[in-house]
Amino acid sequence: MKLLALAFALSTGQADSISPVTAPAAEAVLISRQFSFTEGPAPDREGNVYFTDQPNNQIWKYSTGGQLSLFLDSAGRSNGLYIDRKGNIIACADADNELWRIAPDGKKTVIMKDFRGKKLNGPNDLWIAPKGGIFFTDPYYQRNYWTRKQGEMEGQKVFYLPPGRSQPVIAAEDIKKPNGIVGTPDGKYLYVADIGDNKTYRYRIGKKGRLSDRILFCPKGGDGITLDERGNLYICGNGISVFNPEGVQIAHIPVPEKWTANACFGGKDRDVLFITASTAVYTVKMAVKGVE
Incomplete structure (x- = not known):
């Protein structure tokens, strides 16, 4: 009966009230x-969440105890973030279209600054594979703090930065405008949201970051994306749409803002969905846990 009720709710647009992923009445x-x-929420090992306020050039911290604090000023106009196994924040530093490594004490190191001598469009979101390689998306969004008015790159691509290297390689160029990106914990598959064509794709990850076997995962694109322990994919945009591993929508989490940019699972038990939505941040208590 529960599955039938959920199917009816999805078909009639009433799924917000029946969700298999949020806690009851959450x-x-x-x-x-x-x-x-x-933008860019990312949890550390303890479940604290770091996120960016891009126009104000800041990175903030939301602790497991519910406290907000400013972590870093002059943050390179960081957008997407991901925290590596050593506790460093890897940031898509949008001011000069670089990737930064930010140590827990705030020390900044540029780990990638160009592609074959050309400035990237604007690294947007990233995911670190189990062996340390970094996949990141590079769409073009004109910023008012740039002096340039057009990109140096042809097309908008997904890149892969091998461990210990400063030059990325093209991982995928068969997407119109890649945005959100996340991989499975076993390192086998990579999801990429194509916000320019309103689709989300899944790739198989091979050796040296090579992507193959692209499939259309679902006919919906979006901004940031994340995964839970059941393999459900969360796509941000108009609230958060949740798709099961087969690409079937199973829930929608409403967020009372004009745009929901990104989300991640935080908290001590990884069962709190932390949401960046325009000028605000929200949390939702979940019935599932994240895999970041």
Whole structure:
């Protein structure tokens, strides 16, 4: 009966009230509305979440105890973030279209600054594979703080930065405008949201970051994406749409903002969905856990 009710709710657009992934009666809880535009949430090992306020050039921290604090000013206009096994923040530093490594004490190191001498469009989101390689998306969004008015790159691609290297390689160029990106914990598959063509694809990850066997995962694109322990994919945009491993939508999490940019699982038990949505950040108590 529960599955039948869920199917009916999805077909009639009432799935917000019946969700197999959120805790019973859970709703998006406003944490703060003090930002210009929030992005890039990423949890550390303890479950604290770091996120960016890109227009204000800042990285913030939301602790497992519910406290907000400013972690870093002058953050390279960072967008997407991911935390490596050593606790460093790897950031898509949008000011000069670089990748940065930010140590726990705030020390910054540029780990990638160009592609074959050309400035990238604007690294947007990233995921670190189990062996340390970095996949990142490179769409072009004109920024008002850039002096340039067009990109140096042809097309908008997915790149892979091998461990210990400073030059990325092209991982995929068969996408119109890649945005959100996340891989499975076993390192076998990579999901990429094509916000330009309203589709999300899944690739098989091979040796040296090679991607193959692209399939259309679902006919919906979006901004940031993340995965839970059941293999469900969360696609941000108009709230958060949740798709099971077969690409079937099973839930929608409403967020009372004009745009939901990104989300990740945080908290001590990884069962709190932390959401960056325009000028605000929210949390939702979940019935599942994340895999970041």
